[in-house]
Amino acid sequence: MTDDKPSTAEPSTAPLTPAQSWDARYAEKERIWSGNPNAPLVRETSDLPPGRALDLGCGEGADAIWLAGRGWRVTGVDVSRIALERAAVHAREARVADLVDWQWHDLDETFPEGDFDLVSAHFLHSHAGLDRDRILRAAVATVAPGGVLLVVGHCGMPPWETDPTPDMALPTPDEVLASLELPDGEWEVLRSEEHERVQNDPEGRPVTRVDNTLMVRRLPKG
Template sequence: MNERTEAPSLSSTAQAYWEQRYRDHPRPWTGRPNAILARWVRSLTPGTTLDLGCSEGNSAVWLARQGWRVTGVVISATALERAARHAADTGVSACTSFEQHDLERSFPAGQFDLVYALYLQSPVAFPRDAVLRRAAGAVRPGGLLLVIEHASAPSWVRESKVEYPSAQEALGAIGLDLGGWDLVFLGTPERPVTEAASPDGQGGTIKDNIIVLRRRGR
């Protein structure tokens, strides 16, 4: 089932930016998922999942190896090809599909037991809150919406030029009617930085906003 579905007409500033980014900076294949995602899904019964912004497929392929049927979405054709290749090399082609979407313009069909967005933040214009509202609509009753986003610069950055919302502000910006959801977790934990090293090569910490919602009903 390792299908690649490419949208027929993707031409945008966002696509151009991310295509160039993936071509210039291939990310080493680790086979390891996002650690926060892994902690949240360990207690879940495998089902269907939607990975919004799946990059080169580390988390998507890991989930498939745990028994999930995964739809991964990414805007870059280069990242799409790498994710599909990693799934094939790992032997999970039958339970993964990867689709190319500019989420401002198109969105994968269906509903899922788990919908997650890992750092779905962009240096180019992107209607993130509207996309996350649509993502919430893709969660089937009883399913989980998981959003993880940067909430600070690394601790070695003394004067960040970016203003980060609190977890409560990030949740409010999505604009959901929370009457139909159970709030499982909302917080801003601190963790060691794993994405980059400081200028002097020392470690540091960074904060993430984590939003976990379960849709009511069965």
């Protein structure tokens, strides 16, 4: 039996989960990002010997694919299944699919297992809410002796952002370093700086933005 009366229930006002929010973002276009690896990743890791890498917030896979192309075995993690599906396609096109393990994680809830020689977190900011400090401390625990953690972030919101999220974390390198709570004598700071880059705004006009990089290395045992 069916009830033909119109529903009087109020529409759901529950906030989107991070997965729903980012899936909606990726569904807007066939490609969100440029497809090129992030410049700080290229600059800071080109001289590192290939090993095991973890890419947190891998998006459509450009960083993970670039690393795989240089011989790294990469675990690429994202909360958007749409992004991961695209990343897998791009990896096959680049003929590095056998070197990348794409994993879905809501990093506020679960974290990939294993030890890594490189853990990369580029622009791990989210409008959907994210306990960034806790996630980066979890990342610290996965860095193998002699391995590095590379954290790159924005220093501020882009000038075209009309509705900035007030609680989005945009810390300085020193604030990121303090939040990691690294044990004394077990880590060294390789890079802690701000730097400019040019990015096109939504209208295609070049805009100069300021980002920051923190790179720390876990000292080898003994």
